[in-house]
Amino acid sequence: xxxSRGKYADFExxxxxxxxxxxxxxxxxxxxxRLQIHNNDLLNRLLEGEPPPDWTKxxxxxxxxxxxxxxxxxxGWTYDRIQAELGCSxxxxxxxxxxxxxxxxxxxxxxxxxxxxxxxxxxxxxxxEEERDRVxxxxxxGVGRMSDRELFLVGVALYxxxxxxxxxxxxxERVTLINSDPRVIEVFMAWLRLVGVTADQMRFHVHxxxxxxxxxxxxxxxxxxxxxxxxxxxxxxxxxxPRTNRKNTGEDYRGCLVVRVSKSADLYRRIEGSWYGxxxxxxxxxxxxxx
Numbered sequence: 001x002x003x004s005r006g007k008y009a010d011f012e013x014x015x016x017x018x019x020x021x022x023x024x025x026x027x028x029x030x031x032x033x034r035l036q037i038h039n040n041d042l043l044n045r046l047l048e049g050e051p052p053p054d055w056t057k058x059x060x061x062x063x064x065x066x067x068x069x070x071x072x073x074x075x076g077w078t079y080d081r082i083q084a085e086l087g088c089s090x091x092x093x094x095x096x097x098x099x100x101x102x103x104x105x106x107x108x109x110x111x112x113x114x115x116x117x118x119x120x121x122x123x124x125x126x127x128x129e130e131e132r133d134r135v136x137x138x139x140x141x142g143v144g145r146m147s148d149r150e151l152f153l154v155g156v157a158l159y160x161x162x163x164x165x166x167x168x169x170x171x172x173e174r175v176t177l178i179n180s181d182p183r184v185i186e187v188f189m190a191w192l193r194l195v196g197v198t199a200d201q202m203r204f205h206v207h208x209x210x211x212x213x214x215x216x217x218x219x220x221x222x223x224x225x226x227x228x229x230x231x232x233x234x235x236x237x238x239x240x241x242p243r244t245n246r247k248n249t250g251e252d253y254r255g256c257l258v259v260r261v262s263k264s265a266d267l268y269r270r271i272e273g274s275w276y277g278x279x280x281x282x283x284x285x286x287x288x289x290x291x
Contacts, residue, residue, distance in 0.1 A: 159177060164178075175267050185257055218232065
């Protein structure tokens with residue numbers, strides 16, 4: 001769907017479409033993506049007066065949980081004890097019982113108070129992790145399937161952030177990326193295949209501390225990129241400095257993988273040009289969002 005530059009033509013027609021989508025149960029994000037509306041003020045105007053679908057509303061706290069919290073508070077329980085008992089946040093407890101009189105603090109030994117506080121903290125950390133998981137899952141689901149164009153732009157931005165660049169003191173136009181995150185490597189490999197890089201153009205090298213599991217790391221990276229031993233160069237071992245306190249240790253430490261593309265000067269120039277195109281487009285979009 002196309003809109004005129006800086007303005008949205010036919011506001012009433014656009015509002016009619018937005019309301020129709022809302023009534024089918026779509027969220028604001030889904031409507032925004034469907035109609036390509038990137039201005040929140042405009043989206044608010046389009047949906048003004050139309051209630052959100054029930055599935056987008058946050059569920060209210062269960063009445064029995066609230067009632068139990070009030071009952072325990074009236075018995076003189078502290079927030080820590082109520083939290084440990086019911087497994088809910090202190091913020092919720094505070095809202096539920098704030099109209100009740102504050103109980104006298106019972107006398108406890110230091111060990112008893114510490115144990116109650118610890119149980120409360122464990123509940124808090126569990127709730128935080130559950131919220132993190134909920135947000136991450138919703139965000140991942142919101143991405144959906146990428147088009148080839150979207151993958152291309154993601155790959156360009158990824159390379160310009162993590163890949164090697166030509167510099168005045170070292171003017172090499174060659175596509176090389178090194179990273180320790182397997183997910184970054186997966187996305188980059190998908191991007192290389194998208195732009196037509198073949199397996200015989202790719203060369204890999206493992207960089208890892210000498211105290212790491214070298215053979216395990218080599219197997220891991222080879223399996224991840226789907227390449228045989230012939231595609232891998234000699235592994236680079238970094239000598240361990242006993243005076244440093246390294247954090248990248250343990251079973252999950254696999255060093256870094258270097259991905260090099262041979263005869264890649266033209267591809268490098270495409271990346272550079274595409275990145276500048278992204279910057280210019282971002283400036284234009286930012287200018288329109290500000291006005």
